[in-house]
Amino acid sequence: MNRIDRLTAILIQLQGKKIVKAAEIADRFEISLRTVYRDVKALQEAGVPIGAEAGTGYYIVDGYHLPPVMFSKEEAAALLTGEKLMEQYSDHSNQKQFGFAMQKIRSVLRGSEKDYLESLDENIAVLRSRPKYPEDESFPNRFLTDIQQALGMNQVINMEYFSFQDEVATRREVEPIGIFHMRTSWHLIAWCRLRQGYRDFRVDRIRKLQVTSTIYKRDDRISLQDYLHREKSRNQGEMFLIKIALDNDILRYIREQKYYYGLMEETTEGDKTILTFLQPSLEYFARWLIVFGHHAAIVQPPELKTVMQGLITELQDHYF
Structure with a gap:
């Protein structure tokens, strides 16, 4: 540049x-x-x-503004990609607001950029790894915009939340500290005044929501980053260093999977590849490893072999 x-x-x-x-x-x-x-x-x-x-x-200094900014075709294409992602991974409120924003952006594009976007529109798609759940009128899934307002203005949220675990709906007053997207859902992290603690609320399980005029002290609460770091440390607990030897011709089938299971190191030794993982659960890892049959061998730890033997016995008792 x-x-x-x-x-x-x-x-x-x-x-x-x-x-x-x-x-x-x-x-x-x-x-x-x-x-x-x-x-x-x-x-x-x-x-x-x-x-x-x-x-x-x-x-x-307040009052100074640049003239309207023009977008390049590459920037416009990136925004179009963002729109496609919003359609699949956001709620109804954010989809609507992003749609309005894209209309404004399209209105200031030059003719050539508009033509460029139209030619791309039908040739870019975002597919979800899991299908969307059927629409449920009792969970309108349109509260992200309201939650963002509450976050920006430090306002208390009053909501009716349904817990699938307890199968009960409760009325909550919460102080929001952040939102994040994981797998297929948006999550609201907030201080719950009812439970007197931080809670993780699935946004698509909120039945009703109202942003109140009550202001809470943001400095009294931890940041979203601190909360996520604390939860990550809490969930890690004991970690196991795992080494396996895998036939080289199997590697192409686990290009992405190996990272999900905590891959740390990968070295090739002849017709085998030694893979090193860091995992909190031997049983979770063993249920993945059993798929490879005789193409995989456990180098360490010996406890993993014991877990594998238990799984094999379980399968044998079930099928024979």
Whole structure:
């Protein structure tokens, strides 16, 4: 990227946030902090009202705006891909809002970019690994936009939540700390005032939701990143170092699977490949390993062999 393009991109980045740290600019454009300082100074000398707070970052003075930004065809194609993902992996509220945003984006595209998008539209598809569940009127699945508002404004949420585990619906008042998407569902992490603790709520299990006018103190709660890190550490517990020897001609069948089971290292020794995994459950790993039959051999630990023998005995008792 030449310097003129970089200066324009830095200006757009500054307009996108209230405060932007110099390190953020350096990381995005892979430049040194000294270069960031020179670029910002060049923008200031060109008349752009950029302010700076020591130890905090740069900001654009209120009231200054760039003219409407034009999108390249590559950027427009990336946004189209995002729209396809939203259609499959978001709820009704976010799909609707993203659709409105895409209409605005399409309206400012040049004619050639519009034609380019139309030609791509029918040739890009996002397929879910699992099919969507049938629509259920009792779970409208349209609350993500409201939850995002509550997160941004530190507002308490009042909701009716159905637990499939207990098969009961309860009324909850919660203080949201973040949302994340995992597998096929969006999750709301919040401090539950009823249970007096942090809880993980599946968004598609919320029957009713209202964002209240009550404001909670965000500093009293942990961040989403801290919560996820804590849960990851809690769930790891004891970890087992596992080594197996697998026939080389089997490797092509587990290109992606091996990473799901905690692959750490892979080395080839003749017609075998030694795979090293870190796994919290020997039984979980054994149920995957048994699929490969005599094409796999356990190097370590010996406890895994015992688990495999138990599974084989279980199968033998079942089928013979």
